[in-house]
Amino acid sequence: MAIKFGRPIELRDAPRRQTDALASPSLDLTIRMRRNRKSEWARRLVRENVLTTDDLIWPMFVVDGHNTRTPVASMPGVDRLTVDQIVRDAERAAKLNIPCIALFPFTEPSLRDEQGSEALNPDNLVCQAVRAIKKEFPDIGVLCDVALDPFTSHGHDGLIEGGKILNDETVAVLVKQALTQAEAGCDVIAPSDMMDGRIGAIREALDDNGFGDVQIMSYAAKYASAFYGPFRDAIGSAKTLTGDKRTYQMDSANSDEALREVELDIAEGADMVMVKPGMPYLDIVRRVKDHFAMPTFVYQVSGEYAMIAGAAANGWIDGERAMMESLVGFKRAGADGILTYFAPKAAEKIKAES
Ligand SMILES: NCc1[nH]cc(CCC(=O)O)c1CC(=O)O
Numbered sequence: 001m002a003i004k005f006g007r008p009i010e011l012r013d014a015p016r017r018q019t020d021a022l023a024s025p026s027l028d029l030t031i032r033m034r035r036n037r038k039s040e041w042a043r044r045l046v047r048e049n050v051l052t053t054d055d056l057i058w059p060m061f062v063v064d065g066h067n068t069r070t071p072v073a074s075m076p077g078v079d080r081l082t083v084d085q086i087v088r089d090a091e092r093a094a095k096l097n098i099p100c101i102a103l104f105p106f107t108e109p110s111l112r113d114e115q116g117s118e119a120l121n122p123d124n125l126v127c128q129a130v131r132a133i134k135k136e137f138p139d140i141g142v143l144c145d146v147a148l149d150p151f152t153s154h155g156h157d158g159l160i161e162g163g164k165i166l167n168d169e170t171v172a173v174l175v176k177q178a179l180t181q182a183e184a185g186c187d188v189i190a191p192s193d194m195m196d197g198r199i200g201a202i203r204e205a206l207d208d209n210g211f212g213d214v215q216i217m218s219y220a221a222k223y224a225s226a227f228y229g230p231f232r233d234a235i236g237s238a239k240t241l242t243g244d245k246r247t248y249q250m251d252s253a254n255s256d257e258a259l260r261e262v263e264l265d266i267a268e269g270a271d272m273v274m275v276k277p278g279m280p281y282l283d284i285v286r287r288v289k290d291h292f293a294m295p296t297f298v299y300q301v302s303g304e305y306a307m308i309a310g311a312a313a314n315g316w317i318d319g320e321r322a323m324m325e326s327l328v329g330f331k332r333a334g335a336d337g338i339l340t341y342f343a344p345k346a347a348e349k350i351k352a353e354s
Pocket residue numbers: 145146147148149157192193227228229230231232245300301302303
């Protein structure tokens with residue numbers, strides 16, 4: 001039997017004996033796809049992909065202060081949290097069986113400078129949060145973003161000279177940032193800057209400094225995207241960002257290039273790779289997973305969250321169903337895990353239904 005596009009060619013015209021449609025409305029079909037959808041138990045039986053709490057990484061925003069949660073206007077349901085509140089949400093994550101938390105700081109504008117020096121302060125907000133979480137909940141994974149944008153006055157991920165983002169000079173700073181986070185107790189270093197060569201440089205520095213067990217999740221295929229807008233509100237870099245990030249983040253028109261980026265990061269020592277954003281790049285997730293068979297993650301970014309949460313808040317879509325549909329879509333595309341602001345909500349729903 002000849003096979004094309006996964007089906008026998010002989011079956012492409014589904015066997016059907018002609019009946020007189022006017023005389024009898026019943027079609028003489030051998031194959032009826034709806035049989036397997038006839039009831040909830042039957043649908044469960046043939047379901048191909050399942051989302052579990054093990055698939056979730058919960059990104060959180062840290063801000064200075066005490067006992068305060070400040071809503072992020074463009075991300076309904078997401079707050080900036082002071083360190084003590086981060087620990088409370090870490091507890092919530094642990095109870096929900098969410099394996100890992102990702103931390104992003106809102107840095108006081110007075111602490112931002114051209115070089116992003118605060119990134120290297122061992123007592124910065126991220127380091128404080130890592131220590132506080134690890135002290136109370138040592139068994140939850142903590143992932144730290146490596147990039148300079150929350151700390152620079154210009155909002156770029158790297159050092160700038162004459163309007164140009166410097167690659168190698170930036171990597172030298174990122175290596176120090178990664179070591180600072182590892183010293184604070186971070187479990188997973190996640191470089192999101194898209195400089196060339198940073199994975200290899202960070203791996204070497206971690207190994208040379210006794211952090212051989214610290215994992216690297218590389219933002220390997222990260223696109224220059226309009227969907228990061230609400231995140232930049234959350235960390236306070238939206239207003240200060242000069243220009244765009246297209247000289248280091250990828251062009252959204254490209255797909256082969258993503259494979260080259262991922263291949264390099266794997267060769268340099270990435271333990272896990274990530275595609276970002278998520279929903280507009282499901283084809284990239286699938287190609288990366290099929291090509292490399294690596295632990296492959298996807299980031300459902302702030303703008304994707306805002307679209308669903310915003311439309312739901314207006315009553316335009318069923319927010320819970322849209323959330324679950326989008327998340328299982330990542331699984332279907334081949335993702336092993338998802339960074340999503342929906343993590344606690346999705347985990348609660350999974351828990352309630354199990
Ligand atoms: N290096 C910064 C960084 N790390 C994660 C995100 C975006 C996450 C989101 O939108 O949820 C960004 C934004 C950017 O590159 O401008």
